[in-house]
Amino acid sequence: MRLYDYFRSSAAxxxxxxxxxxxxxxxxxxxxxxRMGSQRAQDYLALNPQGLVPALELDDGRVLTQSLAIVExxxxxxxxxxxxxxDAAGRARVRAIALNIACEIHPLNNLRVLNYLTGTLGTNxxxxxxxxxxxxDVGFEALERQLERDDDTGTFCHGETPTLADVxxxxxxxxxxxFKIDVSPYPTLVRIESACNALSAFAxxxxxxxxxxx
Amino acid sequence: MRLYDYFRSSAAxxxxxxxxxxxxxxxxxxxxxxRMGSQRAQDYLALNPQGLVPALELDDGRVLTQSLAIVExxxxxxxxxxxxxxDAAGRARVRAIALNIACEIHPLNNLRVLNYLTGTLGTNxxxxxxxxxxxxDVGFEALERQLERDDDTGTFCHGETPTLADVxxxxxxxxxxxFKIDVSPYPTLVRIESACNALSAFAxxxxxxxxxxx
Numbered sequence: 001m002r003l004y005d006y007f008r009s010s011a012a013x014x015x016x017x018x019x020x021x022x023x024x025x026x027x028x029x030x031x032x033x034x035r036m037g038s039q040r041a042q043d044y045l046a047l048n049p050q051g052l053v054p055a056l057e058l059d060d061g062r063v064l065t066q067s068l069a070i071v072e073x074x075x076x077x078x079x080x081x082x083x084x085x086x087d088a089a090g091r092a093r094v095r096a097i098a099l100n101i102a103c104e105i106h107p108l109n110n111l112r113v114l115n116y117l118t119g120t121l122g123t124n125x126x127x128x129x130x131x132x133x134x135x136x137d138v139g140f141e142a143l144e145r146q147l148e149r150d151d152d153t154g155t156f157c158h159g160e161t162p163t164l165a166d167v168x169x170x171x172x173x174x175x176x177x178x179f180k181i182d183v184s185p186y187p188t189l190v191r192i193e194s195a196c197n198a199l200s201a202f203a204x205x206x207x208x209x210x211x212x213x214x
Numbered sequence: 215m216r217l218y219d220y221f222r223s224s225a226a227x228x229x230x231x232x233x234x235x236x237x238x239x240x241x242x243x244x245x246x247x248x249r250m251g252s253q254r255a256q257d258y259l260a261l262n263p264q265g266l267v268p269a270l271e272l273d274d275g276r277v278l279t280q281s282l283a284i285v286e287x288x289x290x291x292x293x294x295x296x297x298x299x300x301d302a303a304g305r306a307r308v309r310a311i312a313l314n315i316a317c318e319i320h321p322l323n324n325l326r327v328l329n330y331l332t333g334t335l336g337t338n339x340x341x342x343x344x345x346x347x348x349x350x351d352v353g354f355e356a357l358e359r360q361l362e363r364d365d366d367t368g369t370f371c372h373g374e375t376p377t378l379a380d381v382x383x384x385x386x387x388x389x390x391x392x393f394k395i396d397v398s399p400y401p402t403l404v405r406i407e408s409a410c411n412a413l414s415a416f417a418x419x420x421x422x423x424x425x426x427x428x
Contacts, residue, residue: 095283
């Protein structure tokens with residue numbers, strides 16, 4: 001396996017956590033420098049027409065894309081430890097938490113969107129940072145309310161072992177901190193983040209621990 | 215079951231298609247008027263803290279949210295016809311196509327984001343429409359390249375039966391048409407859309423066919 005990775009991509013960060021939790025070490029890693037635009041290079045686009053990281057190249061040459069699809073693939077092909085609960089309703093809850101981050105927060109705040117805001121719409125720094133903070137706060141507020149109230153919430157987002165939901169939560173919190181967003185209104189999210197980062201699978205996946213970290 | 219629905223929500227549209235494909239008719243439907251802000255009403259927020267549609271209330275009172283999580287739940291609890299392929303790599307491909315729409319196009323173009331652009335950032339109509347078109351084109355171009363080239367593409371996004379990928383593609387194309395985006399550069403997407411809409415499960419889920427359509 002070869003992981004196409006970038007230390008600061010929170011989608012790649014999700015896959016790194018899942019690979020560590022599963023004990024799957026990809027044979028090789030290629031670092032795609034997003035700020036230098038390496039994801040738009042022809043050889044990378046041939047591999048992943050989306051021009052996004054991460055991508056996971058299997059030994060048979062197939063290339064998997066989209067972090068949540070990759071994590072589900074890893075969960076199906078390496079079932080232990082499971083990253084989704086055994087019951088359908090629990091699986092739906094975990095997937096919904098993951099999607100609340102992957103569909104409602106992250107897409108609005110990734111690099112290409114911020115570039116469009118400043119480049120095409122001409123927003124200033126305050127407007128750009130306001131945009132970033134607004135969508136994080138909207139998403140985290142809803143997530144905090146849900147996790148605080150649900151009986152299914154445990155040490156982790158769902159029960160006592162990490163799931164796909166935690167795999168998405170930790171990178172999003174790391175992003176929020178990098179943009180200096182006050183996360184103190186979200187004590188449940190922060191508590192779960194701490195429980196996750198106490199595990200080496202999470203800690204070793206952190207952006208600052210990657211070989212391409214700047 | 216009760217579906218919390220809105221005719222123009224493309225995320226709800228995905229769930230309507232899946233329910234029709236599975237032959238599951240929810241006992242009741244509640245229409246949440248997004249343009250009138252009904253999703254922010256306290257009783258709806260108590261049900262779904264995200265304040266988004268769709269939501270699917272099960273007979274035991276559990277409430278499922280996030281359209282892709284709901285569709286996966288329906289697929290697990292009503293396995294026939296399957297909306298995901300049997301093999302893990304095929305499942306990963308279908309999920310990635312769905313996520314390419316659900317994470318890379320739709321979140322940038324939904325109502326609350328467009329409202330932020332005009333309300334908070336003060337963009338004019340041309341800038342707002344330019345934003346909409348830009349993210350649809352970026353997403354559709356990548357998807358067209360992928361579907362056009364992959365051997366796994368068939369009558370539908372993946373093979374000869376509809377999957378989660380088609381469930382996401384058709385509503386996104388409907389949205390693009392509503393915003394008068396030229397979809398002729400995406401012949402593979404349009405061909406698949408036609409194949410889908412020839413099926414009553416897709417046709418009957420269309421926004422214009424819903425009781426709350428304006």
